Structure formats: C-alpha cells, structure tokens
Amino acid sequence: MPIYTDLNTSERILMGPGPSMVRPRVLRAMAQPLVGHLDPQFLELMAEIQELLRYVLQTQNQLTIPISGTGSASMEAALCNFIEPGDEVVIGVNGYFGERLCDMAARYGATVRRLEKPWGAVFSPNEIEAELKKKTAKLVALVHGETSTGAMQPMEGMAEVAHRYGSLLLIDCVTSLGGVPVKIDEWGVDIAYSGAQKCLSCPPGISPLTVNDHARDILRQRKTKVANWYLDLTMVEKYWGSERTYHHTAPISMNYALREALRLIYEEGLEARFVRHRYHAELLWAGLEDLGFTMHVPLEHRLPPLTTPHFPAGLDELTIRRRLLAEYNLEIAGGLGQLGGQVWRVGLMGYSSCLENVTLFLAALKSLMK
Amino acid sequence: MPIYTDLNTSERILMGPGPSMVRPRVLRAMAQPLVGHLDPQFLELMAEIQELLRYVLQTQNQLTIPISGTGSASMEAALCNFIEPGDEVVIGVNGYFGERLCDMAARYGATVRRLEKPWGAVFSPNEIEAELKKKTAKLVALVHGETSTGAMQPMEGMAEVAHRYGSLLLIDCVTSLGGVPVKIDEWGVDIAYSGAQKCLSCPPGISPLTVNDHARDILRQRKTKVANWYLDLTMVEKYWGSERTYHHTAPISMNYALREALRLIYEEGLEARFVRHRYHAELLWAGLEDLGFTMHVPLEHRLPPLTTPHFPAGLDELTIRRRLLAEYNLEIAGGLGQLGGQVWRVGLMGYSSCLENVTLFLAALKSLMK
Numbered sequence: 222m223p224i225y226t227d228l229n230t231s232e233r234i235l236m237g238p239g240p241s242m243v244r245p246r247v248l249r250a251m252a253q254p255l256v257g258h259l260d261p262q263f264l265e266l267m268a269e270i271q272e273l274l275r276y277v278l279q280t281q282n283q284l285t286i287p288i289s290g291t292g293s294a295s296m297e298a299a300l301c302n303f304i305e306p307g308d309e310v311v312i313g314v315n316g317y318f319g320e321r322l323c324d325m326a327a328r329y330g331a332t333v334r335r336l337e338k339p340w341g342a343v344f345s346p347n348e349i350e351a352e353l354k355k356k357t358a359k360l361v362a363l364v365h366g367e368t369s370t371g372a373m374q375p376m377e378g379m380a381e382v383a384h385r386y387g388s389l390l391l392i393d394c395v396t397s398l399g400g401v402p403v404k405i406d407e408w409g410v411d412i413a414y415s416g417a418q419k420c421l422s423c424p425p426g427i428s429p430l431t432v433n434d435h436a437r438d439i440l441r442q443r444k445t446k447v448a449n450w451y452l453d454l455t456m457v458e459k460y461w462g463s464e465r466t467y468h469h470t471a472p473i474s475m476n477y478a479l480r481e482a483l484r485l486i487y488e489e490g491l492e493a494r495f496v497r498h499r500y501h502a503e504l505l506w507a508g509l510e511d512l513g514f515t516m517h518v519p520l521e522h523r524l525p526p527l528t529t530p531h532f533p534a535g536l537d538e539l540t541i542r543r544r545l546l547a548e549y550n551l552e553i554a555g556g557l558g559q560l561g562g563q564v565w566r567v568g569l570m571g572y573s574s575c576l577e578n579v580t581l582f583l584a585a586l587k588s589l590m591k
Numbered sequence: 592m593p594i595y596t597d598l599n600t601s602e603r604i605l606m607g608p609g610p611s612m613v614r615p616r617v618l619r620a621m622a623q624p625l626v627g628h629l630d631p632q633f634l635e636l637m638a639e640i641q642e643l644l645r646y647v648l649q650t651q652n653q654l655t656i657p658i659s660g661t662g663s664a665s666m667e668a669a670l671c672n673f674i675e676p677g678d679e680v681v682i683g684v685n686g687y688f689g690e691r692l693c694d695m696a697a698r699y700g701a702t703v704r705r706l707e708k709p710w711g712a713v714f715s716p717n718e719i720e721a722e723l724k725k726k727t728a729k730l731v732a733l734v735h736g737e738t739s740t741g742a743m744q745p746m747e748g749m750a751e752v753a754h755r756y757g758s759l760l761l762i763d764c765v766t767s768l769g770g771v772p773v774k775i776d777e778w779g780v781d782i783a784y785s786g787a788q789k790c791l792s793c794p795p796g797i798s799p800l801t802v803n804d805h806a807r808d809i810l811r812q813r814k815t816k817v818a819n820w821y822l823d824l825t826m827v828e829k830y831w832g833s834e835r836t837y838h839h840t841a842p843i844s845m846n847y848a849l850r851e852a853l854r855l856i857y858e859e860g861l862e863a864r865f866v867r868h869r870y871h872a873e874l875l876w877a878g879l880e881d882l883g884f885t886m887h888v889p890l891e892h893r894l895p896p897l898t899t900p901h902f903p904a905g906l907d908e909l910t911i912r913r914r915l916l917a918e919y920n921l922e923i924a925g926g927l928g929q930l931g932g933q934v935w936r937v938g939l940m941g942y943s944s945c946l947e948n949v950t951l952f953l954a955a956l957k958s959l960m961k
Contacts, residue, residue, distance in 0.1 A: 230630075257924075451663055477600075
C-alpha cells in the first residue's frame with residue numbers, strides 16, 4: 222500500500238497571476254474550527270463579509286455576496302442569472318477572459334456579439350456606442366483587469382453609453398479588485414464579479430459578486446428559470462438575505478478566510494493599498510526595462526497588479542522560469558492564449574506586492590540572465 | 592467606521608447534517624501556505640488526492656476528482672455533463688435531495704420522470720425496472736444516503752436493472768461516503784458524487800465526483816456543449832489528466848484539507864471507520880428510544896451517519912435545539928422539507944462520530960427534557 226506523507230509543500234514566493242501570497246493571519250482564520258452554515262454566529266459573519274465586500278467594491282448594493290467557487294464560478298453567476306435564451310450580449314474581447322465570457326454566455330443561449338481588439342488594447346465608450354447603435358443588447362460585458370494581457374480598461378463613460386442604449390453593464394474585476402480603484406457605484410456598473418486569490422490575497426475557492434437593484438429587477442422579471450442551479454441568485458439571495466433559506470452549504474472556512482482578507486484591506490485602507498500596488502509595480506517596470514524587457518501594455522493602460530513583459534532577444538524564458546522556481550522558490554507564469562511564449566505574467570498582488578519580492582525577483586532574474 | 596474584531600466563533604460540537612467536526616490535523620494542513628495551481632508540487636498532490644478518492648469510493652475510475660464547490664456543485668456536475676436537452680431521466684424522489692436532482696436535471700433540458708415514495712422509504716430494483724419497462728431512460732438517479740430522511744438506499748441489483756435497459760446509474764453518496772460502504776465498482780455505479788463536510792470531515796467547499804469509462808464515453812459523444820462552463824468535465828478532466836490544461840484556478844487550500852481528511856480515512860481503514868460509525872449510531876438510537884423518541888426509518892434501512900428521530904409527545908423541539916446550542920455548544924438540526932417540525936437530524940459523521948459526543952448529547956438532552 223502506498224504511503225502518504227505529511228503535507229510538505231514549499232513556502233513559495235507567489236508572483237504569478239494568482240494565487241497570490243496569503244498572510245498568515247488569513248490562514249489562521251481559515252483554520253478556525255467550523256460552525257454550522259445556519260449557526261447564529263455564522264449569520265453574523267455573513268453580514269460582516271457583505272459589509273466588507275461593499276467597502277472594497279465601493280458600492281451600496283444590497284446583493285453583494287461571495288459565490289461558493291473560484292472566480293470563474295462568479296463569472297458564470299454574473300452571466301447565467303441575467304441571460305435568457307436569445308438575448309443579445311455584447312462582449313469586449315481583448316484577451317483570454319473576454320473569450321471565456323463569450324464561451325459562457327453562448328452556453329446560456331445568448332446571441333454573442335464579439336467586439337474585438339488586439340490583446341492588450343482597451344475599448345473606448347465610442348466603440349461600445351457604435352456597436353449598440355447598430356443594434357441594442359441586453360448586456361455589455363467588459364474585462365476591467367485582463368489577467369492575460371495586463372491591460373486595465375478605463376471605465377469612465379462606459380455605463381452612460383450602455384444605459385443610454387438600455388444595456389446592463391457587467392465588468393470582470395478579478396485581477397483589479399483590491400489592487401486598483403474599482404468604483405462600482407460611481408462608475409454605474411450593474412453587475413461585477415471578482416476572485417479571491419488575486420489582490421484580495423485570500424485563498425481561491427470563493428469569489429465576490431455584486432448586483433445593483435436595476436439588474437436585480439431584471440433577474441426577478443426572468444421568464445425562464447436560471448439555467449444553473451448552484452449559481453441561481455434567486456435562491457442564493459434568500460440565504461444571504463433576511464430569509465436565511467438553506468440553498469447549499471456555504472464553504473465555512475473559505476468565508477472565514479475571506480472575512481480576514483477583507484478585514485486586512487479595511488485596516489490598510491483602499492487608498493494606501495492602491496498606492497502600494499502602484500509603487501511596487503513601477504519599481505518592477507523600471508527594473509525589467511533596465512534588463513532589456515519591454516512592457517506589452519502602454520503605461521497609460523497598464524495594470525499595476527499584473528505585468529506582461531516581452532523578453533529581450535535570445536532569452537530562454539522557459540529555463541529562467543523553471544530556475545526561478547527551483548532555485549529561488551519564486552513563481553511567475555508564462556503567457557496565456559495567443560500571448561503564450563510572447564510574454565511573462567508577473568504578479569504583484571495583495572500580500573505579494575512588497576519591496577522584498579520585487580527586489581528579489583529583479584536580482585534573481587539579473588543573475589539568471591548572466 | 593465599524594470595527595471588525597478578530598474571528599471569535601465558538602468551538603461547536605457539530606452533530607447536525609453537516610458540516611461535521613474537522614480534525615485539527617486537517618485544519619492545519621488547510622492553513623499551509625499556498626503553492627500555485629500549476630506548481631509541480633501541487634500536481635503531485637492532485638495525483639495523491641485522486642488515488643485517495645479512489646480508495647474511499649472503492650473504484651478504479653480514472654476520472655475521479657474533487658469538484659471545486661460544495662456537494663451541490665458536484666451533484667450538478669454529475670447531471671449537467673450527461674444530460675442533453677430532451678434526454679429522459681428517471682429520478683427516485685424519496686426525500687429533499689431527490690427533489691433537488693429533479694430541479695437540476697430539468698434545468699438542463701431533461702424530461703424528468705419522478706419515481707416517488709414516501710420520505711424515508713427506499714426503492715427496490717423491481718420498481719426501477721417497472722419504470723424502465725414502460726420507457727427507457729438515459730439515466731437513473733438514486734440517493735444512496737438521504738440527508739433529509741436518514742434512509743439508506745440498498746444498491747444491490749440496481750445497476751444490473753439500469754444497464755439492462757440501457758441507462759446510466761447515478762448515485763448521490765453525499766452523506767454516506769466515508770461512513771458506510773460505498774462500493775462504486777462492485778455495485779456497477781456509473782456516476783457518483785459526494786460532499787466533503789459529512790463523513791469525510793473536511794470543510795465544505797470541495798466535493799468528490801467519480802465517472803466510469805462508460806459514462807465518460809457518453810460524455811465524449813455529446814452532440815451539444817455541456818450547458819455549464821465551470822462544471823464542464825470535458826475541460827476539467829484535462830486539468831486533472833495528463834494535459835494539465837488550465838481551466839479554473841483550483842481551490843488550493845481546500846485541496847490541502849481534502850488530502851489530509853482522506854489520508855486520515857486511509858490511516859483508519861474503511862472497515863474500521865464503518866464499524867465506528869455503526870457503533871456510535873446504535874448507541875444514539877438506543878439512547879433516544881430510552882428517552883421516548885422513535886426513529887423515522889426502520890432499522891433495516893437506517894443510515895448510521897444521520898438519524899431522524901420523531902419527538903415524544905409534547906416536546907418543545909425548537910427550545911431544546913436552541914438550548915443545546917446556547918448552553919452545551921452543541922448543534923443538531925431540525926427537519927428539512929416535509930419533515931420540518933416532524934423530526935430532528937442528528938449527525939454522527941466522520942470526526943463527530945465518537946463516544947464523547949453521543950454521551951454528551953444524550954445526557955444534555957435528558958437534562959433538558961426534565
């Protein structure tokens with residue numbers, strides 16, 4: 222019979238596109254003994270988690286909850302609850318996660334209209350308007366922080382255009398939330414989702430979702446049942462609302478972790494956190510440029526939490542990545558999709574965004590490039 | 592601004608229908624710092640988790656994996672991958688989770704044929720055969736351990752009947768796996784799912800699924816895309832298979848916890864574990880009968896991990912449940928669905944199934960009934 226040893230993974234320095242490093246305080250909170258999912262003590266925690274999520278998302282939306290799955294589950298929840306078969310949906314495709322939105326939306330019967338741009342570029346409100354002018358759509362979906370390209374989509378003016386043509390505005394802020402400003406209410410975003418394991422520095426397995434009252438009305442006016450049971454907000458909202466009706470067993474420990482990760486953000490303050498992410502990102506960009514890398518995304522639209530550098534000529538990128546992990550215990554990632562082999566993805570997210578990580582990475586890289 | 596204190600939940604004695612108590616070893620493993628979801632160290636752990644799941648499920652099925660969500664997500668994965676619109680599905684409905692299977696299956700376009708029995712009763716192979724004789728079906732779904740009724744469905748002869756009529760056999764073993772024998776291969780079950788937070792004593796948020804080669808062939812012959820992205824096994828199996836293709840970020844910490852929980856089962860041994868569950872359940876049943884309770888399910892079909900006692904006349908069940916929690920820190924649950932107000936649900940699952948828990952519960956109950 223095989224022998225299974227004690228868990229003995231290395232303490233990695235996580236500088237890929239997520240998971241980011243998790244502060245010991247969050248790990249300790251996660252390891253607190255469990256209470257039941259209808260325990261009065263847990264119901265109190267749920268209310269606190271909702272408040273803290275509203276703080277981080279800068280929203281007053283009542284329906285602001287953690288979805289019981291990783292960021293992709295939250296993405297699917299954001300789509301499946303608002304799409305009915307035949308609905309027209311406009312999706313900005315300028316990276317891997319725009320593609321994923323198209324795939325998911327089509328599975329729920331949407332007529333998907335792809336608005337394409339090169340990977341790394343961003344959309345202007347005029348481009349969205351031009352598409353909606355041709356034909357209206359129920360929903361416009363944009364990726365705020367594209368983990369595959371390192372681009373940050375400006376949101377100014379987007380909701381105004383979407384709403385003028387009667388569309389809901391949905392955004393993906395998986396890689397941006399907690400690292401750069403995400404102003405759900407000020408921007409007029411109707412539906413947004415994120416992940417835990419990026420700038421929130423919580424382990425993956427739970428993911429924020431927020432829905433404003435207008436989108437909630439549209440959910441309530443559906444003619445068909447939501448075509449996904451686990452993510453059906455008409456039921457999930459009753460567990461997170463005053464009814465407390467059992468739907469599925471909440472992932473208790475993940476909720477403990479999320480609460481602690483959010484509490485850390487609350488203690489640090491959003492503004493200080495954004496400055497920290499920006500500061501370390503700028504150090505990284507300057508250091509990489511010194512070593513002959515060029516950034517894929519122009520400075521204007523560059524996403525501080527995730528950098529996508531092109532390699533200097535002749536660099537054996539795969540060997541360097543492997544040696545960073547094997548010799549320095551440091552993880553970065555290769556490119557995804559059409560940027561595979563073209564760029565790295567270097568994350569400075571949440572707890573991973575610190576001076577020692579940037580400094581070690583640049584020093585190790587310099588040494589390996591000799 | 593509100594103040595958020597340190598997490599300070601009580602150390603509950605969990606004797607409800609799940610989550611069950613989690614051994615500190617599992618909590619410690621879960622709190623290990625994270626590695627990335629494509630880290631070579633994590634890929635090794637994934638292989639071990641699959642081996643251990645096969646051990647617990649008593650199967651050789653290659654496609655044996657943890658789904659990145661709670662048991663209901665695994666239930667949905669078990670259905671949505673095998674149902675295409677218009678497929679005929681026969682579902683045994685003798686409790687709350689049979690109802691849930693019907694709800695989910697219908698969302699994926701199945702023509703659902705409900706085979707109904709009173710809550711707490713079980714089905715015979717002849718009853719399944721009579722239904723299939725009328726008209727064949729693609730899939731027959733049965734709940735092995737009904738968490739709402741405390742009944743255990745005998746599985747002998749079920750696969751033989753289902754297969755004779757060309758149906759796949761799917762079972763729910765959420766509350767049975769790890770507490771009573773679940774013999775996937777010997778029984779001839781094609782698809783089965785479970786939960787983590789019952790007899791496996793792992794925190795909720797991850798859930799076992801196993802699919803045999805025959806069902807896998809049917810998955811591969813689908814004419815339509817799986818109508819659920821997050822749970823689409825045609826993609827998920829490539830991450831858990833040799834390709835290691837990224838699908839969604841695995842919940843790293845939950846996988847750490849699951850591995851440790853499974854390792855504990857492997858160390859204890861399945862047979863010893865089943866004897867332990869049965870032994871403490873019998874003590875519970877005898878003690879409850881002494882106090883005037885009657886068991887909802889006849890001994891022959893009673894599920895040791897979850898007991899559903901009817902109250903003695905005049906018992907104020909709600910007050911007693913509340914006092915058990917407030918004064919003894921001990922959680923049990925009320926009835927669910929049509930058994931609401933009729934029975935309690937008292938769990939002795941996994942780590943919760945121990946002499947001190949049964950003894951304390953019976954003594955506390957006796958004291959509160961005075």
